[in-house]
Amino acid sequence: MMTVHTDDMRTDDLRTDDMRYEALKDRKGAVGLNFILAVLSTGIFCRPGCPARRPLRKNCVFYETAALALKAGYRPCKRCHPLGGQRAALESLMQEIYANPEADWSAKALEEKGLAPTTLRRQFKAHTGFGLGAFIRWVRLGQAAQSLTQGETVIMAQLDAGFDSPSGFRAAFGDMFGQAPARIKFDEQNPLCVAWHETPMGRMVSIADETALYMLEFTNRVKMLAQVKRLHRLHNRPILVGRTVISEHIEDELKRYFKGELKQFETPLVLTGTDFQKQTWAQLCAIPYGETRSYAQLAMAVGNEKAVRAVASSNAKNGLALIVPCHRVIAKDGSLGGYAGGVERKSALLSLETNNL
Numbered sequence: 415m416m417t418v419h420t421d422d423m424r425t426d427d428l429r430t431d432d433m434r435y436e437a438l439k440d441r442k443g444a445v446g447l448n449f450i451l452a453v454l455s456t457g458i459f460c461r462p463g464c465p466a467r468r469p470l471r472k473n474c475v476f477y478e479t480a481a482l483a484l485k486a487g488y489r490p491c492k493r494c495h496p497l498g499g500q501r502a503a504l505e506s507l508m509q510e511i512y513a514n515p516e517a518d519w520s521a522k523a524l525e526e527k528g529l530a531p532t533t534l535r536r537q538f539k540a541h542t543g544f545g546l547g548a549f550i551r552w553v554r555l556g557q558a559a560q561s562l563t564q565g566e567t568v569i570m571a572q573l574d575a576g577f578d579s580p581s582g583f584r585a586a587f588g589d590m591f592g593q594a595p596a597r598i599k600f601d602e603q604n605p606l607c608v609a610w611h612e613t614p615m616g617r618m619v620s621i622a623d624e625t626a627l628y629m630l631e632f633t634n635r636v637k638m639l640a641q642v643k644r645l646h647r648l649h650n651r652p653i654l655v656g657r658t659v660i661s662e663h664i665e666d667e668l669k670r671y672f673k674g675e676l677k678q679f680e681t682p683l684v685l686t687g688t689d690f691q692k693q694t695w696a697q698l699c700a701i702p703y704g705e706t707r708s709y710a711q712l713a714m715a716v717g718n719e720k721a722v723r724a725v726a727s728s729n730a731k732n733g734l735a736l737i738v739p740c741h742r743v744i745a746k747d748g749s750l751g752g753y754a755g756g757v758e759r760k761s762a763l764l765s766l767e768t769n770n771l
């Protein structure tokens with residue numbers, strides 16, 4: 415629990431540029447923070463933990479990703495290499511946890527592996543969408559749910575998952591799956607799979623089975639634990655790390671979309687929400703590539719011009735970034751309004767589309 419809360423607060427702490435600038439003061443603490451600092455006076459962009467001197471506030475511009483800073487015309491810093499990736503390292507760590515979730519993954523154990531726990535936790539969250547602790551707990555409980563489905567006893571599943579107390583196990587299990595350990599019966603033939611995708615606007619994460627896509631989000635914005643819990647409750651199926659035909663399909667479509675070649679996603683979708691949300695999403699999908707609508711126009715299209723706020727809220731909750739194109743909804747006065755994936759990204763997506771009309 416602790417890790418999740420800490421990570422979430424961390425994200426909220428960096429909502430505004432002033433908060434981001436403030437976070438740069440503590441250089442060691444800034445290593446691995448999830449944004450890019452560009453410097454107007456030098457035209458260079460850096461990781462937050464760059465050893466170079468902290469620029470004046472008025473010279474700082476902040477971006478969600480290195481790709482966006484690059485696109486805006488800044489050059490990468492030669493000291494902190496903001497384009498270089500930690501991805502391979504994180505991927506192998508993820509595999510290691512997956513193979514051995516009950517091992518000791520405490521800060522102390524990570525330090526003994528030569529890793530810096532605080533930095534690692536931030537990077538892990540930014541690249542996967544999961545807090546490190548949340549990921550480990552999710553993997554442990556998922557494996558417990560699978561062995562229970564296969565007929566394992568609750569006490570054995572509890573011990574295998576690394577829980578000393580039955581009540582602690584029951585509580586964590588109930589929180590993850592919405593049901594008691596003794597009752598779980600996964601549809602094992604139909605797992606959902608989590609996969610990651612690189613895009614020029616940052617890494618994305620998808621959840622798919624062999625026939626449809628259930629979720630697609632930017633990793634640095636998504637609350638993965640909430641997403642997997644939601645899907646566990648709705649579908650009662652194992653959720654694993656892996657790729658399906660649909661993961662490959664969406665990856666291919668993303669590549670073509672970011673090249674400006676694809677105007678209409680065709681990956682089959684499963685959208686889960688209230689009737690009103692589904693109506694809103696259907697209207698969103700009807701906004702053509704490269705065009706925008708206001709929240710008020712969208713509310714009108716849904717048949718209730720007073721429902722602007724409800725429409726905006728459904729808009730943000732669709733769980734399928736880019737495909738249900740909520741980035742095409744802007745404020746009435748023509749300004750960008752909000753975006754779950756970050757306003758800089760929204761602006762970049764809209765330029766990508768208008769440039770390829």
Ligand SMILES: [Zn+2]
Pocket residue numbers: 459460461464465466491492493494495
């Ligand atoms: Zn630098």
